Amino acid sequence: VTAWRRLEEQLRQQQKLEAIGRLAGGIAHDFNNILTVIGGLCESLERTLPEGAHGRDDVLSIRDAGERAAALTAQLLAFSRRSIVDPAVIDVNAAIERLGGMLRRLIGEDVAVSTDLARDLAAVEADPGQLDQVLVNLVLNARDAMPGGGDVLVRTRNVVLGAPESSSDGPPAGRFVELSVKDTGVGMSDEVQARIFEPFFTTKRIGEGTGLGLATVHGIVAQARGRITVESRPGAGTTFTLLFPATERAPASRPPAEAPAPGGSETILVVEDEEPVRRLVCRALKGGGYTVIEAGSGAAALAAFDALGGGRLDLLVTDVVMPRMGGRELAELISQRCPDLRILFMSGYTDDAVLREGVSQAEVTFLQKPFTPRQLAEKVRAALSKPAR
Numbered sequence: 376v377t378a379w380r381r382l383e384e385q386l387r388q389q390q391k392l393e394a395i396g397r398l399a400g401g402i403a404h405d406f407n408n409i410l411t412v413i414g415g416l417c418e419s420l421e422r423t424l425p426e427g428a429h430g431r432d433d434v435l436s437i438r439d440a441g442e443r444a445a446a447l448t449a450q451l452l453a454f455s456r457r458s459i460v461d462p463a464v465i466d467v468n469a470a471i472e473r474l475g476g477m478l479r480r481l482i483g484e485d486v487a488v489s490t491d492l493a494r495d496l497a498a499v500e501a502d503p504g505q506l507d508q509v510l511v512n513l514v515l516n517a518r519d520a521m522p523g524g525g526d527v528l529v530r531t532r533n534v535v536l537g538a539p540e541s542s543s544d545g546p547p548a549g550r551f552v553e554l555s556v557k558d559t560g561v562g563m564s565d566e567v568q569a570r571i572f573e574p575f576f577t578t579k580r581i582g583e584g585t586g587l588g589l590a591t592v593h594g595i596v597a598q599a600r601g602r603i604t605v606e607s608r609p610g611a612g613t614t615f616t617l618l619f620p621a622t623e624r625a626p627a628s629r630p631p632a633e634a635p636a637p638g639g640s641e642t643i644l645v646v647e648d649e650e651p652v653r654r655l656v657c658r659a660l661k662g663g664g665y666t667v668i669e670a671g672s673g674a675a676a677l678a679a680f681d682a683l684g685g686g687r688l689d690l691l692v693t694d695v696v697m698p699r700m701g702g703r704e705l706a707e708l709i710s711q712r713c714p715d716l717r718i719l720f721m722s723g724y725t726d727d728a729v730l731r732e733g734v735s736q737a738e739v740t741f742l743q744k745p746f747t748p749r750q751l752a753e754k755v756r757a758a759l760s761k762p763a764r
C-alpha cells in the first residue's frame with residue numbers, strides 16, 4: 376500500500392509539473408514578445424536621450440523592470456524545461472560582476488554581498504541566461520535565510536579533481552570551475568537538506584516561496600554537466616558549491632556597449648506574426664543598413680519570396696511559434712529553393728525538440744526572446760557570416 380501511495384504521489388507531482396510547464400510555455404511566449412518590445416524601445420529611447428536629459432532615468436528604470444520580468448519568465452521556462460539552451464563559452468567572474476548591482480538591489484541593505492573571484496579562472500560552457508538564474512536563486516535563498524541581516528560570499532576558484540576523488544555518482548576527473556555561495560543564515564536540518572532539490576519543496580509561507588528555485592538550479596547545473604552540493608547546519612549558515620567542467624575555449628569578448636551595433640547591406644526577410652515585435656525588428660535592421668522585406672505569416676513570407684522572382688535574398692529571420700505555418704517549416708520550404716540562404720530563428724520558447732537539439736549542437740543560429748536591438752544586430756551578423764548548410 377505504501378509503495379502504491381508513493382507511486383500515486385509521484386504521478387500527481389508529474390501531472391502538476393506538466394500542467395505548470397504548459398502554462399509557463401504559453402505565458403512565456405506572450406511575455407517574451409511584450410518584453411522584447413519594452414526592452415527594444417527603451418534601448419532606442421536611451422540612445423536618443425542624452426545623459427542628464429529629462430526622463431532618461433525613468434527610461435532606465437523601465438528597462439530594469441523589464442529585465443526583471445524577463446528573468447522571471449526565463450525562470451519559469453527553465454524550470455518547465457521548455458527553455459532553449461544556447462550554450463556559450465563564459466567567464467563566470469564576468470557574469471558575477473555584471474549581475475552584482477542587480478543582486479545588491481534585490482537583497483536590500485541588511486545583507487552584505489562580497490565576492491572572492493579567482494584571477495585566472497577557467498571558462499565554462501553554459502547558457503549565460505541560465506547561469507544568471509543560478510546566481511540569482513542562490514543569493515535570494517541566502518537573503519531569505521538571514522531575516523536579521525548577514526553576509527553572503529560569492530566565491531570562484533579553479534579546481535582539479537583526480538581520479539580517486541571522482542566517483543561514479545560524482546564528476547569525472549578533470550579541471551573544473553567551482554562557484555560557491557555562502558551565507559551566515561539560519562542553516563538547515565538534515566531532513567530539510569534531503570529535500571531541497573525537490574520541485575515545490577519549500578519551508579516558506581504561501582506567497583513567499585514556490586519551492587522551484589533549487590529545482591531549477593539543479594536542472595541547469597545538470598544540463599551543463601556540472602554538480603551541486605550543499606553544506607549546512609542549523610544556526611551555522613549554508614554553503615552551496617557548484618562545479619562546472621572547465622573548457623579550453625576562450626570566451627567571446629563582448630564589444631564595448633558604446634561601440635555601434637554591427638550592420639550590413641544584405642537583403643533580409645523578416646517573418647513575425649506579432650506586429651509590434653516585427654516593427655521593432657525591421658526598424659533595427661533598416662537602421663543597420665540592410666534591405667528588409669517583412670511578412671506577418673509563413674504564407675505571406677512565401678508570397679514575398681515568390682515576388683522576389685529569384686532576386687537576391689541573404690537571410691531569413693523568422694519567429695518559430697506562429698499560427699498555421701511555424702518557422703521551421705517555412706525555413707525548410709524556402710531553403711529548398713534558395714540553398715545558400717542563412718537562417719536565424721527567434722523565439723521565446725519552443726516545444727520543437729529538433730530545433731532545440733539543433734541550437735544546443737550549434738547547428739542552428741538562434742536568438743532568444745526577449746532580445747534587444749543590439750543583440751539582434753549581433754546575431755544577424757553571426758548568421759550571415761556562417762557557412763551555408
Ligand SMILES: Nc1ncnc2c1ncn2[C@@H]1O[C@H](COP(=O)(O)OP(=O)(O)OP(=O)(O)O)[C@@H](O)[C@H]1O
Pocket residue numbers: 512516517520558560561562563567571572576577578579583584585586587588589590613
Ligand atoms: N541558503 C539557505 N539557507 C537555509 N535554507 C535554505 C537555503 N536555500 C534553500 N533553503 C531551503 O530550501 C528550500 C527550497 O529552496 P528553493 O529555492 O527551492 O525554494 P524557495 O526558496 O522556498 O522558493 P522559491 O525559490 O521558488 O521562491 C527553502 O524553502 C529553504 O527551506
Ligand SMILES: [Mg+2]
Pocket residue numbers: 512515516584587588589
Ligand atoms: Mg529559493
